[in-house]
Amino acid sequence: MKDTLLIFDLDGTLWDSAGPVAESWNEVFQREAPGLPLLTIDDIHSVMGMTMKEIGETLYADRIIPNREAIFDQCCNYEVEYLYSHCGTLYPDFRSTMEALKKEGYGLAVVSNCQTGYVAAFLASSGASDLFLDYEEWGRTGLSKGENIRLVMDRNGYTKGIYIGDTKKDQEATLQAGLPFIHAAYGFGKSVNPDGVIHSLSELPSVIKNLLN
Template sequence: MDSIIFDLDGTLWDPTETVVGGWNQVISSYKGAAKEVTIDNLQGIMGLPVPEVGRRLFPDADEDTRQKIMDECCDMECLVLSQQGGRLYARVEEVLQALSAKYKLFIVSNCQAGYIEAFYEYHQLQKYFTDYENPGRTGLSKGENIRLVMDRNHLMSPVYVGDIEGDRKAAGFAGIPFVYASYGFGEVSSYDYVIDRLDGLLELF
């Protein structure tokens, strides 16, 4: 193994408490076209592609309105996260520091452009990562973005760490082992390795 590629939400942090306030500020201006969201709502969609999030959270809005809501929510999300951050899982920086001494670290997340940058800006963890990618920049699926990061960084044997079934499928698409973060937001049908806390990676690798 030469590298570790991380999902973000449900793997390195839980941003939902910060995000819900920003989203509801946007939603309140749409006069009934969309209902306010809760932390439980957001935890249920974390890690999904942005268009799918819109369909699940705002099913009664027409397509144009839904797209406007999602665009504004995504912009607000990046703003509030850059200013307030999210809840990091226990020992995140300690784990990243230890792993980065042995492996190259990366983030590939199903998020909009600016989201990973907001994570970096508030928590100042970018020094541990070599590269990152998301569909907001590339328009590609998570599996394709994993392959993109692998190719441009000449990775030979990475693993992917994530918490939902989509992460497992993306790792499978990329042809690399999947580490299931069972403390996150979802369940998966199979995995190559499992951790019940982030620092379990130090025992695995």
């Protein structure tokens, strides 16, 4: 058995949920704030990787929205409910790659800057609950991503780990946690001198082997 935990970012690394997320938020806006322009997929992509607090402060920052916090809280909650039945777009070879890594003996986990329930919705709608041994969310702990990475490592008894993500913020969090970082270059962001790079999930097993060797 391997002694290494592979920890994944979610948005831009394992799936792209921007379509259903925009749909769910627009439903809330049409009901609670009908004067707001509808969100586009590009709008959602622009805030991927932020915490929900940061997203609430960024979207429509130039507009005065009565009850802004309450409305965005509704969006946050309804988004999770919506994603249970509206799966985001899984990146190619997601299932086969995760199964191959698990067969090799690696532990698999997810750490995301999302709200409480978002990762559970991903696991349910994608049918991937059997693949991952643990996950953590900003909404559940209030901790930084680096702290949550370390939390998942420690509570599962791993001393070695690798984080796979798509943005510079992911890389910075990985550095904070003291782990190597593999950049998912097909995602939403860039990185600077990562320890490894993948252009598709199917490349991950070989990049991990090279990194560990």
